[in-house]
Amino acid sequence: MNQPWTKDEINWTKEQEAWKMLETWEGEDEQYFRWEEELLQELQVIMNREGEDADRSxxxxxxQLMQIARSKPHIPARAHRQLVKSILDDMFRLGPLQPLWARSDVSDIQIFVPYNSNQEQIIMYTDRKGRHLYTGRGFRNYAHARSWLDRHLAVLGxxxxxGLTPSLDATFPNGERLHVISGVSAYSRWRDGRYELAECMIISVRRFIQAFSLAELTEEDIDTLAEEMALELVMAQQRRVVARVVPTATRYHGKMMDKATADYLRIMVQMGKNHLIAGGTGAGKSTLANALxxxxxxxxxxxxxEESYELQPQNDLHVIRIxxxxxxxxxVDAMKAALRMFPDRLFIAEVRxxxxxxxxxxxxxGHDGSSTTIHASDCASAIETMIHYAAAxxxxxxxxxxRKILFDRVHTVVHISRVDQYRFVDEVVExxxxxxxQTVSRFIQTGVEGKRPVGYWVFYGPSQDFLDEMARRGIPIPASWRVEVSDDTDGVEEAVG
Incomplete structure (x- = not known):
């Protein structure tokens, strides 16, 4: 019969203090994970031999782990403490997530665990300062992450x-929520001009952080600078300066759009405007969405x-794929799962x-700056088709x-046409x-030369609200726009662009 472990038997009180003084291992993760697996295998042998009355504290x-580690001369002593701690965290707490979970200001953790161990595992977390990449160690591999997940779900029954349910939600008694999705999920990255896709399991964990009182959320001192700014705002409103875009024309030479429209779309995306990209089959909807x-x-x-992994996003951070x-x-299932994964923006390859x-x-x-594509013959029909689908x-x-939701929350519709192999943006509306x-730009086709359309774009410009928001955000007016700046009462003062 196995005897329970006691402090006296191993003289644990003194040794524990020395144990805490050992340095942590800062070597390669691959080597560290091999040692961890080695200790776990021997611990499992011990656990398999234990009787019912064994001490499992x-x-x-x-x-037990300390004795196993000390019996391995090839494992540096400075790595012992960290190895034992990580295994204990895995057995009794949140495993590799424990260092983050121990922080009271961390509200969300998201782990991307590739099925292929040669691809990088990514861990993101959110605190009061925003979203960050975690640089500590993660799961050893997919099998480790899966056993961690199964153990925590088993507590909840x-x-x-x-294979049956790619997406699963779980809520713990203390209110912490867990969401997992795999088999239909991946992440992608665009680095140094190269696209990478990694199919993976995605685990998202969310909890409520410490609540603030109203007093903690309120500035204590009266800011005289704020008073001065408020006064300036009142004076500016009394004498409002208006910027008006002067329509400009650009001849078509085979590209998808003119420079003024491209600048508008760039600023629209940067300011987080929800938008639809419309067009027929093969018009280039995904091509434009990818570029944006x-x-x-x-x-x-x-x-x-998406229906399959086709888009190749070009932004700097990893992209969540479903x-x-x-x-x-x-x-529809993917959309419901997406809302459990706290993304900033959403993109649906085709809405119907x-x-x-x-x-x-x-x-x-929420999710400002989201977008989707839709089959339609022009911007107006794209709007009506969207309403028809939603109402069904x-x-x-x-x-x-x-209709009200659509006009309140969707800011821009872009329509792309195709003539033979030529694709071009023929209309943009707000x-x-x-x-x-409000028409932002329109393509005027005057004929066909061979198979190529002949015509030009007219850029009418964005709405005054759009220009006002650009000013508030400090976004300069692009050189491709010709803008007249005028006072409400004094008429045109100057032209820029």
Whole structure:
């Protein structure tokens, strides 16, 4: 019969203090993980021999692991403490996530664990200062992450089978929430002009951090600078300066769009405007959507939902990817899962049927800067098609309510046409909250030369609201726009561009 481990038997009190003084190992992760596996295998042998009355406490496991580590002359003593701690964290706490979870200011943790161990594992976390990349050690491999997941789900009486249910939600008694998705998920990156896709399991953990009181959220001192700025704002409103874009024309030479329209789309993406990209089959909707990902602000987390992994986003940070699995996991399922993964922006490769309503509801609750593509013959028909799809949702939303959501939350529609092998943006419109449209640019086709269309773009410019927001954000007017700056009462003062 196995005897329980005690402090006296191993003289643990004194040795534990010395144990804490040992340095941590800062060598290569691959070597560290091999040692960890080695200790775990021997511990498992000990555990398999234990009787029913064996001491299974953390203290007992710590003593066992220490003895195993000391019996390995090839493992440096300075690595012992960290190895034992990481294994104990795995057994009794949150494993490699424990250093983050021990911080009271961390609210979200997201782990991307590739099935291929040669591909990089990514761990992101969110604190009060924003989202960050975790540089500590993660899971040893997919098998380690899966056993960690199964152990924590077992506490709740749940089991995860990605073959049956690719996406699973779990809530712990203390309110912490866990979401896992695999079999239909991946991350992608664009680095040094090269695209990389890694199919992976994605685990998202969320908890509530310490609440603030109203007093803690309030500035204590009256800021005289703020008073001066408020006074200047009042004076500026009394004498409002207006910038008006003067229409300009650009002849078509085979490219997809003119420079002024490209600058508008770049600024639209940077300012986080929700938008639709419309056109027929093969018009270049995905091509344009892909190019616009390079315009995302640095650090933006994009989540892409597709029927298959086709888009090649070009932004600097990793992109969360979800694809549908026929008969098991639809894009509607993907959208619901996406909202558990706290992305900044969403992209749906093609919206149709009741997915349109789910998309509108998602951007209604946040995710500014999201976008999708839709089959339509022009911008106006794209809007009507979107409304038709959304109104056909099984919940039977009111059509006018859908229209209101669309005009409130979708800012821009871009339409692309195709003539033979030539693709070009032929219309860009802004949607106004009052239900009207403002044309930003339009392509005027005057004929065909061989197979190539002949014509020109007219850039009319964005709305005054768009220009005002650019000014507030400190975004300069592009050189491709010709702008007249005028006073409300004094008329035109100057022209720029």
């Amino acid at each position: 953390e203290l007992a496991r710590e003593a 749940q089991k995860y089978d990605r 990902t390079a315009m995302l602000p640095q650090g933006t987390v994009l989540l892409v939902m 694809c549908q699995r026929e008969g098991v996991f639809t894009l 049927d009741d997915l349109a309503y789910v998309f509108l509801r998602a951007i209604q609750s 949702h099984p919940s039977h939303p009111d059509r006018e309510m859908v 949607l106004r909250p009052d239900g009207t449209l």
